[in-house]
Amino acid sequence: MDNVSVIGIFILSGLNETVNYRITIFSLTLLYYCMILFFNISIIMIVILDQNLHEPMYILLCSFCFNGLYGTTGFYPKLLLDLLSSSQQISYEGCLLQAFVMYSFACCELSILAVMAYDRYLAICRPLHYNSVMTKRRLSQLICFSWLTPFCIFSINIVLTSRLNLCGSKIPKLFCVNWVIVKLTCPGTDTVSSNIFSYAIIIIYVCHGLFTIWTYMHMIRTCVRSKVDRVKFIQTCVPHLVSLVTFLVVIVFDLMYLRFGSTDLPQSIQNFIAIEFLLIPPVMNPLIYGFKLTKIRNRILGLINFERK
Template identity: 35%
Template sequence: MMTNSTQVSYFALAAYCDTGLFKYLYFMIVLCLYMLIICANLLLIVVICVNRSLHEPMYMFLCSLFVNELYGSTGLFPLLLLQILSDIHTVSASACFLQIYWVHFYGSVEFFTLGVMSYDRYLAICHPLQYQTRMTTARVAVLTAFMWLYSVLTTVVMMSLSVPLQLCGNTIQKVYCDNYSIVKLACFDTTVNNIYGMVYMFTVIVTLIILILYTYIRILYVCFSGCKQTRQKAVSTCTPHLASLLNFSFGAFFEIMQGRFDMSSVPIMLRIFLSLYWLTCQPLFNPVLYGLNMSKIRVICKSLAFGKRI
């Protein structure tokens, strides 16, 4: 641990422990998980892109979601695999900050996409006659571009505040780099970083949460007051999205809790699992969830697997 204020050249990832020969087993498990994530998400991206019957707003947003899953997992797994095999768990400052950008950008796009998808489901169920005119191809393109570009902007601002910080240490108590761990190492006042974090939370996260809650309150109202067909449509289209949203929120909540509170009483393996949950389970969970529950995707995947024409 460094005691004087300095710009560090590397960071030590202290959450790793000596696993002996088991590291090769862990490496194979993580590698298989990564390959499964890549294959599952790529398959669904290709299925959506090449089939014109899936060129609808809901599937376009799903495609954006799967692209983001590939992006986010690629920001974590290669470095994680290297660290599992390595006996010295250090990462260069540049690689650490690159991973921070990668991970936080992934989280921002993921949450934005889930928020926009809830709005899309709200229009489809609560305003079905106006859906085609209100959710046009142009609007889908604008919403998708906004999600990605705004996430770039907010993440760049966050990084511009974190990179220049003078640090009094170089030890991160995790298996990967994250922004809050860097901010906690700062020697001097980090009020600006904290203010930006609060502003982002209230202007983006709280806004999206309110939007999601409003859409599902309206959807539930229509379900209870509508006919059986309406209820069935709402259940079939909203269940996968709601499950994905809860899964991501669960992982993100524990990640935030670990950064803000002392978790030393929690077993280290459980802490590692919880810190990785939102970056590993979501990219694996979504393709399985949507592939099994969306009938159009399921039928096309079966036709591709067994060589049948649709």
């Protein structure tokens, strides 16, 4: 049986059918990545530089945009290099690192969305207790929870994967995915612990989703009784709800296809399904929050008017 140390390089075969369009795809990908950087960094800088935006909701939004930068930086630079290269290879260590970034990014996104839902729940359902509960210390704890929990969980997951014996090196995707690496294990290799841990992770983040649903049930029930709360809900919760639904749809669709989907689909469609969560949310989130949240929208319009003068 081959030892894992023999597999030093993985081959990413997701670009095999794009030989004649590499330059076009490279140009569009570079432009799109620059848009992601610009939109997310703009929101982050606006929140950091404006003292009026140093409130829990906007600080959580800042963390949300940081995560968008983190996840896309783990994917787009490598993709751009692969588009300019004749062979798409990645080292064993680099593949594990990229798998870690992809999974931790996705779960950080869910954790931050859950914390943002909790913040809106306090603001709408318990407004008199909001300032006493959502203190700077509590906010720091929640942000640390939303980042450190996925990092710790997937560090263990990647360590378990690194101990498996692999007999293959071809990954039929644009980037490394832990589940695909596990499928490359040699016949007879014990993957029970890795599989159990993977299902435990799914349960943990399903609980995140159930918690978020619970907060929205309470918020909607409160808003039905109060016109003021309805206005607050529309102004601050609709962007969050759109981000949440969009991300859940693309993630669930990707996970279902990854485990149960057909490999008979054209490679381009498979690639699009695989990178939806890296295409849509990183651009859509800063745009939605930038245009929907009044304080940020006013700040952006103020900067635009200042530049015109």
